[in-house]
Amino acid sequence: MRWSRKDLLDLQSLSPEEITAILDTAREFKAVGGRAIKKVPPLRGRTVVNLFVEPSTRTRISFELAAVRLSADVINFTAEASSLKKGETLKDTAKNLQALRADFIIIRHSAAGAPHFLARVLDAHVVNAGDGAHEHPTQGLLDVFTMREHKGRIAGLKVTILGDILYSRVARSNIWALQKLGAEVTLCGPPTLVPPIFREMGCRVTANLDDAVADADVVNLLRIQHERQRQTMFPSLGEYTSLFGITRDRLKKMKPDVLIMHPGPINRGVEVESDVADGVHSVILEQVTNGLAVRMAALYLINGAHGGTPEEN
Amino acid sequence: MTDSPAHKTDLLMDDAAVQAAIREVARQIAVGNPPSGEVLLVGIQTGGVLLARRLAELLQRQWRMTVRVGELDISMHRDDLDQRPAPEVHATVIPFDITERTVVLVDDVLNSGRTARAALDALTDLGRPRRVQLAILVDRGLRELPIQPDFVGKVVKTQPGERVVVQMSSDGAAGKVLLEKPVGR
Missing domain, CATH: 3.40.50.1370 (Aspartate/ornithine carbamoyltransferase)
Structure with missing residues (x-):
């Protein structure tokens, strides 16, 4: 199956084939985690921002480690230390991150639908790390x-x-x-x-x-x-x-x-x-170990969704 | 031959030619390496895996010793991941230590050399072989990187835009090689 989604926002809108593709990909990324060298290069040079407007430690650490093991650079952004506290809107905060050339925004927010909103207004890939009572x-x-x-x-x-x-x-x-x-x-x-x-x-x-x-x-x-x-x-x-x-x-x-x-x-x-x-x-x-593999798989798959034609041989 | 509207397909190698080319690759590997048990075959996913198993059978017969075979996936190490949809990731299964051994990377077709480059990187993540060699069934030229095979079954001149397709039965006992040409050139 060829993955074509730019973002991972929820499971409700995924097909069984797409869910299975993530699980199959995660199996191979789990094997990477079992090696002496646990790092692979597919996100080399890419910037991942963890935009955690609602506090979380384990999910943030898991996403951060997943991005690092894919060779991305990671910036952690928490609401306490941000301009969101000064009244900046979520859209402006996210646009600012994109202006810094962030390639991926991983968002945790107390409002259901916040990741979907960002995905509409940003070119960057958006991953939902939990939105209100909606999805994780x-x-x-x-x-x-x-x-x-x-x-x-x-x-x-x-x-x-x-x-x-x-x-x-x-x-x-x-x-x-x-x-x-x-x-x-x-x-x-x-x-x-x-x-x-x-x-x-x-x-x-x-x-x-x-x-x-x-x-x-x-x-x-x-x-x-x-x-x-x-x-x-x-x-x-x-x-x-x-x-x-x-x-x-x-x-x-x-x-x-x-x-x-x-x-x-x-x-x-x-x-x-x-x-x-x-x-x-x-x-x-x-589950904690597998979370890392699944997040690596998700980032790997959405990173590739730019179109283009695969090269032969 | 079944011709799709966009392609014309030629038979490049029939089963006899494929078997002869595989035997030729095995012969070259045996000439290039003493029968020491040091040689490990690693097939590049997906086209190199069946070929590596078939080569191991032939070498085992000649050397009268077990030749171990691994499978290497290179999708995470490709250099075009920002230009294409994410390639499907296949299993990397190398159930032996490659450090200080001779690893023969095996693939069905060599073209730009980019897959072989990615394979060298992927292999480096797993250990430090004493020596790495490259065995190829069909070398179609058109190199984009300074990479050359050590062992080659057949050299074929092809044009950019064409595709070389190697088909092998799951036991590697039967196969053929096709050349797909775009129509209208």
Whole structure:
């Protein structure tokens, strides 16, 4: 498949073939990360700007390392230290970065659609690193990559996404990618955090944990987002843990080869018991490794989308 | 021959000619290297991989020792990535240490020399061979870089705009080489 997109904005608009192309490319970039020399030259001379208007550490570091391993130069830009605090608009900030000849803008923003807006007004490549509650495409891709690596396929897999789904861009990107590749998605959590509207996306929705995980091949735990005023959504963290936390006892009732995933950062003792997070079913740290490979693959593919004809022999 | 509207296709080499050219490349590799077990064959993705396996079979028969084969993808090392859509990345599988060994890079067609240059860079990321040699089934000329093959099956004069297409069965036992010419020249 010939990649033709300039930007990576969401998974909703990608075809199954495009998603598969990123996953296949990421497999080879993961192999690069396993070598003594972990750096390859395809983005040599290119400038990548991490424009993180909403704070993030792990995603920013992952994108930064991905760009560096592709031989790009990287500038990190955070809202605290920027003119956005002085009232500059996002468009002006981005235009200024483009005037410095930035080739790629990787944006994290609290407003859904901010990356799409930038992609329309900029010539630079734009990558969505999370926009509000909308999408976090590279997280969705790395989750699906990790599942495919362990299970050998996505079609027919039973995947349960558990927890704080209401405002979760991770959940939405997972749902789009999984459904396009033919998985069956179940969402589970307190009804306040998993509204039935998600049935319209084709998901099974339940508040019964045992029912949600009994035949799951993968359980993807989402973090309870304390910082988003969660106290009105369920009575207490203790109650959440007793109803939805993944404990050793609950793990025993699941399939013997179930994968336990979590996008991090983990609230140990809330969504998941430490023994489970560190146990043999957990692939949480592999997700971090795979995130790097998926981001390298995404940058590599969109970098090439300039048209032109391949040379022969 | 099936001619597309935009191209006229000539048969450049039939199966017998392809097999003879492969045997010739193997003969040259054997002349150029003592049967020491030092020689590793590395096929360039995708056209060089089957050819490298076939050459290894012939060399194993002659040398009576195992000849190891690897696969090298060069897409990340191309020099035209800012001028074209991203090429599909294939696997690099070299399950042995190349450092201090003789590596024979194998490709089906040599033209500009840019693929071979990229392959030298890609190989350098994996280790430091004592020596690198280049084995080619069809050399069609038109070089753009100062790179020459060490071992050549057949030299063919071609024009810019033409394409040389090597077709091989998956076991390398049968093949042919086609020359696609643009129509209207």
